[in-house]
Amino acid sequence: MANSPSGDSVLDRLVRILDAFDAGTPSLTVSALARRADVPRASAYRLVEELLRHGLLAREGGEVRLGLRLWELANRASSTLDLRRVAMPFMEDVNQVVRQNTQLAVLHDDEVLVLERLSRPGSVANQAYVAGRMPVHLTSMGLALLAFSPAPALEGYLERHGERMRSAHPDLRRELAHIRRTGYASLEGFIDTDTTGVSVPVLDRRGHALAVLAVVVPRGSNLLRPAVMALRTAARGISRGLGEIPPD
Amino acid sequence: MANSPSGDSVLDRLVRILDAFDAGTPSLTVSALARRADVPRASAYRLVEELLRHGLLAREGGEVRLGLRLWELANRASSTLDLRRVAMPFMEDVNQVVRQNTQLAVLHDDEVLVLERLSRPGSVANQAYVAGRMPVHLTSMGLALLAFSPAPALEGYLERHGERMRSAHPDLRRELAHIRRTGYASLEGFIDTDTTGVSVPVLDRRGHALAVLAVVVPRGSNLLRPAVMALRTAARGISRGLGEIPPD
Structure with a gap:
């Protein structure tokens, strides 16, 4: 027209x-x-x-x-509004407990789209901005979202971006299986190499990722395991708040 | 075209x-x-x-x-992004300390536009939604924004909406002067009459409101005065974070 x-x-x-x-x-x-x-x-x-x-x-x-x-x-009728509203109190809890930048993201057009970010004074550097995009293959958020995608979505992504993906992750299938088994993804920062991203999916009732909840911790920090526990707890709370009961 | x-x-x-x-x-x-x-x-x-x-x-x-x-x-290049980013940690502080819904709003097209809202489980009812609009004359947010508007903006608003304003606030000029003197506005909830809104302006270096920071407390609560102190402290922090030093 x-x-x-x-x-x-x-x-x-x-x-x-x-x-x-x-x-x-x-x-x-x-x-x-x-x-x-x-x-x-x-x-x-x-x-x-x-x-x-x-x-x-x-x-x-x-x-x-x-x-x-x-x-x-x-913003007033955005599909992200419910997710953000439900997630925010849980993100604040993680932010208080883990004391590092906390973010919420979704997979959109084959990239990671950051929906919300809570920062803390004194947190390590972090390249994520609200409404900013980040590459799937270089972030723990992307890997967690991919690992918990429905099979056709995962295969579609790999068809379109397999080469790039495999160059960063030669043993990708095994890596994704590991993420599914342990329930989280961690990856060293791709811009700031002194940091490690840790991501846990917010699951729907079929066990697929609606979103991902992540923190960025200093590399080599003993915060990683405790952060995973905090993120998993918060992610389950968000699923429940959305009326989705993730499978165990 | x-x-x-x-x-x-x-x-x-x-x-x-x-x-x-x-x-x-x-x-x-x-x-x-x-x-x-x-x-x-x-x-x-x-x-x-x-x-x-x-x-x-x-x-x-x-x-x-x-x-x-x-x-x-x-969202990614919104003029509200800086304000929201700077305000968010301070809003979380208020939310933690006062333990009631906390919101950030601006005056836009003669209405109060809510930019952000942090809610708490167990908070009193609250009609503000992110990206929602509320009437100036029936909210403490509107009154605080108006009281700290530049004189031409205030006069313009009163020209357009004087009648509606005076019906709710017969002694408006005195009320606005009181808000300017005390540094906050409070008003009983206009939809939920069991609540009182308390609002403090985020000032620029000329003493005009860039935004307003507000909480909603139970009506008759002894939280009102402490909430004002928390809001004023947080609002000054936001001004400073934006590079504006509000006049004393």
Whole structure:
């Protein structure tokens, strides 16, 4: 609908415009936005005007940024809202007990999407940001989500990303079986090598991961085993809060 | 751009479609969505198809709901992200110490927009939801935000909503002056009359409210004064964390 001569629709352009902003680039001039979003300048100016009028973008100095109205529309009926609401008190418990950054994530479009993160002063470094994406094959979150995916989803993922996966995990099948058996995944930090991520799935009644709960601990720390216990306890509480009783 | 015969643009329709979902109506059939969004059925079907393709909507059974991609785009560069990130540890502290629901809100489009809420098992009832809106004149959050607004913003608000405001607060100017002097607003719950809301502004360096931090306590509770102290302490911490030193 409403296609431009180049064949992309208003919606295609809108998505590219919203996608041009991220945590490192929260605001842009309209020209820079047009370049980043690959939208002709004149169209970008018209579209930005309309987005400003609807509050989906907001002016900030000579630049524009995402508007609060967009945040409101996207958040108030989000499918993540229930999960986040149920998970938050349990995440706070883990955060209090383990005293390290605690995060909640899901598998989305073959990547790990971070839904929530509670940080602590003095926690070790951590590259996860709310609404940020992380690679499946380089995070304990990704491995735990994959290990507890339904078989067709796992096979589909491996078909699309098998090579990358196997280069990081030559013995992947055995590794995933181990994660399923022990109920958690741990992996040394891939950006900050001084840290280890520990992840436990939040299971549904069929034993598949709805989400993953993770903490990042200092590498070689004796916190790892206690953190697993805290995460497993909290993850079961979240499952129960969602009305799912995970199998033993 | 791309106007339909009725004169509304694709973007107008898109916003009405996203606006049709809320916490009480997280999913809809396409027909119901078309009705609620006031978009002709055929257009609605086409637009929904395109939104599904972009992940801005997702299928759920025979209905559609907001997609995780929309959540991701709206959250990762949101102007609320910094405020939320800085505020969260302080909100957890208040939540631990006061042991009642704790929330963070801003003034947006003449309403109170709730950015974050931490709840506690056993807390009193509370009508605030994340990304939900509440009326300014019936909440302690609204009164605190208004009392610490820049003068032109306050006058503008009163011009637009003076009548409604004065019916609930006949002596509003004196009430706002009192809030400015004491540094907090308290108000009995407007839906649940057994509760009292207590709100303290998060101030910028000019003494204007960037946001408001609030708890809901049982009505008549002796928690009110201690809650104010906890909120004021936490609100100063948030200001400092944002690089704003509020005036004394």
